Amino acid sequence: MQKINKFRAHPWHGVTIGPKAPDIVQVYIELVPEDGIKYELDKSSGILKVDRPQRFSSYAPAPYGMIPQTYCGQETAKLMEKEAKENRQISPDQKIIGDDDPLDILVLTEKIVPHGDIMMTAKPIGGLALLDRGEADDKIISVLEDDSVYSEIDDISELPWGILQRIQHYFLSYKKAPDTEDPVCRILTTYGREHARQVIEKSKLDYQNKFQSTIE
Structure with missing residues (x-):
């Protein structure tokens, strides 16, 4: 007889990233474009909670969430910092943290x-x-597997410019109030599939370093 699990898996720790990662990954969706409230995973309980009402007219351009068993820590931050310094986007003495x-x-x-x-x-x-x-907050852009329109796209360079512009605008504006001058977020660069693979691998390593000894 099949054993029945009475408890739901934690979306961050109890679900795997998937056997084909980083080429194909599992995603836990927290927010969809129609949401007037920003939802976020409660990291302790694994329950989706209300983070805040959307105060302004910046709505997610596509389903948005997180990749299980990843963590933006030291290795992920070091990768962003290295690229940013090589491209002279930050000062040589500036540090980036996860x-x-x-x-x-x-x-x-x-x-x-x-x-x-x-x-x-x-x-x-x-x-x-x-x-x-000052914190690394990479946003991976992906396409739904087997989607009838987007699944043929393999690299962000193949996206129509209008779609990419909409995505960039959302992440630059979703934390910024109308009466503030200084931007809260800054896009250092837009990168393609191969660099996205590196970011995912670094975040997997950060997760292992952070949680391997504590997750059963």
Whole structure:
């Protein structure tokens, strides 16, 4: 007889990133474009919670969430810092730290996803090196596996410019109030599929370093 699990797996720790990572990853969706409230995974309980009402007109351009068993720590931050210094986007003495969260991911699809708190399988095609108050906060851009429109896209360079511009605008504005001058977030660069793979691998390593001894 099949054993029945009475308890739901924790979306961050109890679900795997997937056997084909970093080419194909599992994604836990927290937020969809129609949400007027920003939801976020409660990291202790694994329950989706209300983070805050959306005060301004900046809504997610696609289903948005996190990649299980990833963590933006020292290795992920070092990768962003190295690239930023090589491209002279930050000063030689500036340090970047991780934001201590799972790796964020946006999933492009032509389908309407009515709500979050679901799992998806997606193909990373690139990402944004987002610096949020000195913290590495990479945003992986992906496409829903087997999507009838987006699944043929393999790299962010193949996206229509208007879609990429919409994504960039969202992440630059979703934390910024209308009466503030200084930007909260800064996109250092937009990168393609191969660099996205590196970011995912570094976040997997950060997760292992942070949690391997504590997760059963």
